[in-house]
Amino acid sequence: MSDIAKLQIGDNSYEFPLVKGTENEVAINIKTLRGATNGVITIDPGYKNTGSCESAITFLDGEKGILRYRGYSIEELADKADFLEVAYALIFGDLPNKEELEKFHSDIKAQSVVDDDVKKIIDAFPKTAHPMGVLSSLTSALTAFNPSSVNVDSEEDMYKSIVRILGKFPVLVAWTMRKKQGLPLNYGSSSLGYVENILKMMFEKPNEEYVMSPIIKNALDKLLILHADHEQNCSTSTVRIVGSSHAGLFASLSAGISALWGPLHGGANQAVLEMLEAIKEDGGDTKKYMAKAKDKNDPFRLMGFGHRVYKNFDPRATIIKAAADEVLNDLGVNDPILEIARGLEQEALNDPYFVDRKLYPNVDFYSGIIYRAMGIPVEMFTVMFALGRLPGWIAQWKEMRLKKEPIGRPRQIYTGENLRDFTSIEKR
Numbered sequence: 001m002s003d004i005a006k007l008q009i010g011d012n013s014y015e016f017p018l019v020k021g022t023e024n025e026v027a028i029n030i031k032t033l034r035g036a037t038n039g040v041i042t043i044d045p046g047y048k049n050t051g052s053c054e055s056a057i058t059f060l061d062g063e064k065g066i067l068r069y070r071g072y073s074i075e076e077l078a079d080k081a082d083f084l085e086v087a088y089a090l091i092f093g094d095l096p097n098k099e100e101l102e103k104f105h106s107d108i109k110a111q112s113v114v115d116d117d118v119k120k121i122i123d124a125f126p127k128t129a130h131p132m133g134v135l136s137s138l139t140s141a142l143t144a145f146n147p148s149s150v151n152v153d154s155e156e157d158m159y160k161s162i163v164r165i166l167g168k169f170p171v172l173v174a175w176t177m178r179k180k181q182g183l184p185l186n187y188g189s190s191s192l193g194y195v196e197n198i199l200k201m202m203f204e205k206p207n208e209e210y211v212m213s214p215i216i217k218n219a220l221d222k223l224l225i226l227h228a229d230h231e232q233n234c235s236t237s238t239v240r241i242v243g244s245s246h247a248g249l250f251a252s253l254s255a256g257i258s259a260l261w262g263p264l265h266g267g268a269n270q271a272v273l274e275m276l277e278a279i280k281e282d283g284g285d286t287k288k289y290m291a292k293a294k295d296k297n298d299p300f301r302l303m304g305f306g307h308r309v310y311k312n313f314d315p316r317a318t319i320i321k322a323a324a325d326e327v328l329n330d331l332g333v334n335d336p337i338l339e340i341a342r343g344l345e346q347e348a349l350n351d352p353y354f355v356d357r358k359l360y361p362n363v364d365f366y367s368g369i370i371y372r373a374m375g376i377p378v379e380m381f382t383v384m385f386a387l388g389r390l391p392g393w394i395a396q397w398k399e400m401r402l403k404k405e406p407i408g409r410p411r412q413i414y415t416g417e418n419l420r421d422f423t424s425i426e427k428r
Contacts, residue, residue, distance in 0.1 A: 002018070004017060005017075005018055009040060014036050016028050016029055016032070016033070017029045021054070023059055027051045034411075043413050047237075052232055052240070052241075053232070053240065053405060055232070056070070056399070057069070057229060057231075057392070057396060058070075058229045058230065060230065060309065062309040062311050062312075063311050065312045065314065065315045066315065067230070067315050069089060069228065069229055070090065070095075072095070074225075074226065075315065075318075077089075077225055078222050078319045081095065081225065082193070082195065082221055082225075083195055083221050083388075084108075084194045086228055087166065087228065088100065088104055090228060090391045090394075107159075107167075109190050110167070111163050111167030112168065112170070112187070113167075113168075113187070115145045118138060118142075118145070118172075118175075119175075121141055122176075122185070125137075127180060127182070130261075131177065131382075132257060132261040132382050132386070133261075134176045135176050135386060136254050136258050139169070139254040142165070142250045143250045143251055146164065146250070149248055150249055152398075152402060161249050162249075162398070165249060165253065166390065170194075170197065171187065171201065173198070173202070173383055173384070174198065174202045177376070177377070177380050177383070178202070180377065180380070183205070195221050196212060199216065199217060202376075213330060213331075215330040216330075216331075216374055218323065218326075219324070219370050219374075220374075222319060223320060223323070223370060223388060224387060226316040226319060226320060226367075226388070227363075227367075227385055227388030228388055228391050228392050229392025229395065229396070230309075230392070234264075235256040235259040235260040235265060235389065235393070236256065236392060236393060236396050237259075238255050238256050239256040239393045239396055239397050240252075240396050240408070242256075243400055244400060244405055245407050249397055253393055253397075256386075256393050260382060260385060260386055261382060266386065266389075268303065268364040269364040269367045269381045269385070270368070270382055272364055272365050272368040273337070273368045273372060273378045273381070274303075275303045276341055276344075276368075279340050280336055280337055280340055286343035290302075290344070290347045290348070290351060302344075302348075304362055304365030305348055305361055305362065306358065306359040306362065307362045310362070311358065313358065313360050317360065317361055317363045320367060321361070321366055323370065324366045324373075327370050331373055331374075335373070337372065338369060338372065341365070341368075341369050344361075345361050367381070367384075371384060
């Protein structure tokens with residue numbers, strides 16, 4: 001293959017260098033396009049064919065169903081690592097040794113106390129406020145309690161900012177849920193692991209000891225790992241573009257949370273449960289709804305099946321399906337919604353229409369089932385997604401700042417009015 005791409009515009013020909021990634025992905029470097037062509041740009045709505053950066057964090061091949069963090073397969077990480085190890089690898093480039101992991105965890109725990117004035121901010125929200133709006137606001141508010149900007153050229157400054165947000169973010173997540181449920185805002189225990197602490201802070205009742213299920217802990221660990229990063233998706237790109245203006249880490253993360261909130265992104269697992277509720281209200285006939293899903297003239301859409309990136313199968317769904325089965329069996333949950341979910345799953349896995357089109361249950365389908373079985377309210381599902389995605393966002397922000405990437409500034413093709421005269425208000 002040539003190392004040059006040629007572009008013909010009218011009678012003029014232009015050459016642009018090709019860039020090849022370590023997994024043989026090929027891109028055309030068009031950073032000189034406007035200058036060389038006297039103003040010509042590309043247009044790519046949604047940036048589906050545009051690479052915004054070169055990154056060493058996550059590799060994703062949707063055609064082959066491959067997902068790797070820092071070169072490690074998602075299958076091995078979910079099976080052999082815990083969430084904090086994966087977070088460390090994403091942010092710092094490799095899995096930690098025992099001493100590095102212990103220091104990382106110790107430093108995070110030391111930063112897990114949130115200024116008490118943050119409780120006043122939470123109190124100002126009505127119980128009807130959506131948890132994602134609350135979490136985005138609280139994350140942004142942390143800037144007020146940590147006003148000094150991060151010196152990205154200082155490893156010590158960067159490290160302190162990273163462990164600070166990793167320590168405080170789970171507290172904000174737990175408080176957001178407890179506010180919604182009318183429970184007192186609490187802290188975890190320094191004797192517990194990172195994920196165990198999250199569960200304790202979320203579910204401990206004031207009048208009883210919280211007893212942790214190892215199966216629930218294992219399932220949450222896996223879910224957080226599976227959601228930890230996913231290349232240049234909407235929220236990650238938002239974190240990077242906000243950070244490219246040299247906005248701080250907390251402000252950039254807050255913007256990422258807002259992007260994740262959208263139903264086309266992080267809200268997908270909430271949409272799955274809302275669909276299941278609607279099916280239940282209509283009698284719970286899964287065969288009827290599978291038929292509706294296959295009818296091109298029916299507006300009904302089956303949520304949680306297929307994936308816009310993975311054209312074959314979602315490797316994360318394969319991993320989390322086993323965890324979902326374990327959770328449901330361990331808890332012995334008698335829930336008609338979950339029975340409907342299992343019915344849809346079996347229909348899709350055995351129906352030639354869905355099998356031929358590779359419309360398998362995806363990670364959003366199974367994560368919604370697990371969160372419901374655990375007792376997490378449906379409006380908190382996207383918050384849990386944000387909790388898992390946190391280390392990925394941090395890693396992407398850190399990489400972007402250390403590489404001194406330029407401020408993001410997309411172009412446009414103007415399609416409005418040409419120059420026209422101003423008309424005074426009396427003549428309009």
